Amino acid sequence: MNTHQRPGAAQAPEPLILKDLTLSLFRAGVNRTLFNKFDLEIQPGEITTIMGPSGCGKSSLLSFISGTLAKDFTVDGRVCLGQRDITDSPPEQRHIGMLFQEDLLFPHLSVGENLGFGIPAVVRQKTDRKMLIEQALEEAGLSGFADQDPATLSGGQRARVAVMRTLLSRPSALLLDEPFSKLDSALRERFRTFVFDHARAHNLPTLLVTHDPEDARSAEGVILNMPFV
Known part of the structure; x- marks a missing residue:
């Protein structure tokens, strides 16, 4: 795989760090805490997986990291890339790459x-x-x-x-929001390998959220299980 320096190349890789994160959702008069004092550090080239059922807050965590969290959430804590605190930066200045279930091509x-x-x-x-x-x-x-x-x-x-x-x-980090879930089993395995190989080759700290144990196993990294409260 060709990974030589290219025009517009990013700066040296840094870890993705979550510090003391508490995330709550207020809806229909009820306040629900999804994370409480949660810490996470992912080094460049590492793939960390968070597993949990639908609705447990996996995608909300990615939204917080990318800067797109809905206004009915309240958050305490910080998100950093190395020594750079990006918690209050707009999404376009965070340099966080993200893959979803849909390819979202124009x-x-x-x-x-x-x-x-x-x-x-x-x-x-x-x-x-x-x-x-x-x-x-x-x-x-x-x-x-x-x-x-x-x-x-x-x-x-x-x-x-x-x-x-x-x-x-x-991107300085990569977030994967169940991007393999809609693929058939044969294609899913090949695409997982493609994504993980490229994430490592580009030395990106990568966070995968999934409910599929096979996705987690294939990532060959730390596996965390929700809820964290």
Whole structure:
């Protein structure tokens, strides 16, 4: 896998750190605590898994880290990348990559344009941007697909494009919100390997939330089980 320095490359990897996190949801007159004084540190290149049933707060934790938590939650605690406290930073300044159950490709853009959307604006030269897109397609096994309509791709191909678009944004950490759950078993295993290999190759601290024990086992990292209260 090609991991040499590229235009717009991110700074040196840092751990993703949660400090003293208490997260509560107030809804229908009831206050429910999801986390209480929770701490977590994920080193660059490590994949930590949080397991738990639907509705236990896994996705809410990722929303807090990415800066998109809904207003009916209350939070105490901090989220840091190394020594940088990003708790109060807007989502676009956190440099947190995220993959969801859906690939979320833009239907009005070609495959190459979808990938180009992820490249930081600091990479201005068309030749550099084209090179990054071509390298991403090669890593995804999709060389020559730049002009394709995303609607013509298989589910697995779309998923790989979504991963590479996220990596092209040069994230400082990676969050995985059950991105394998809608894939069939054979494709799921291959895609897990693809995602985990790239997360490690890019030396990203990675947090996976899932209810599937096989996802957790394949991540080969620390496994935490909710609830944490």
